[in-house]
Amino acid sequence: MGRRTAPPPDGPGTPAEVLAWLRSTAGAGAPPGAGVLHLACHATVTPTERHSAGLELAGGRLTAEELTEAAEAAGARLGLVVLAACRSHVSGRGHNEAFSLATAFLVAGAHTVLGSLWQVPDDATSVLMYLTHRHLREGDPSVAALRRAQLVLVDPGRAGLGELPPALAARAARIDPDDLTGWAAFAHLGR
Known part of the structure; x- marks a missing residue:
């Protein structure tokens, strides 16, 4: 997961910058599944x-x-898309519950997408995402990386938390292990 097909944009993260990054993942030398978008x-x-x-x-x-x-027009070659956002795997299309932000990336060719099913608290989401990326860097497949991070948040003793940057350590201390909104919202889609 450490491979990158294009540098991230230097700007504030506008819609145009995200779309430009998606287009840049379609380069001829980019192997399928090489891009990571968080x-x-x-x-x-x-x-x-x-x-x-x-x-x-x-x-x-x-x-x-x-x-x-x-992403479809560009032939994007995304491997992992992480949508650390509230309700990013919820549809607003009535009976078409399959179309969400998360599934839109699957349609566009992403191999894997992480999305949330409901509103998520900032503290728990920050720690969960940090841990997920840590496990990805350690070589875990995305589904295992997310699951390992979720298990840390439900453990009252926080076994597996490891060392965190000070701001994240303060957030982790405020997370209630009995509050499932802090870890259970995120679903793994794809491979």
Whole structure:
């Protein structure tokens, strides 16, 4: 997972920058599944609207449909997409519960997507994502990395937490292991 096909944008994370990064993962030398995209932002779901699910980024909203169209058109070769955002795996399309921000990336060719099923607390999400990426760097497959991180959050003794940067250590101390909103919202989709 440490491979990267293009450097991340240097800007604030606007919709245009995210779309440009998606297009850059389509380079001829990029192996399938090489790109990793982590978006820590807000997501919104507005039931029954045509563009019902979107990421709230600096300078605007990026909808699931826009993500799908851009990544498909570019032939994006994403390996892992992490949507560290509330309700990023929730559909607003009524009976079409399968179309969400998370599944939009699968449609666009991502191998794996992590998305949330409900609103998630910032403290727990920050620690969960940090631990997930730590386990990925250690070589765990994405499903195992997420699960290991979730198990740390439910453990009252926090076995496996390891050393954290001071700001994350303070957040970890505030997490209630009995509060499932802090760890159970995130689902693994794909391979």
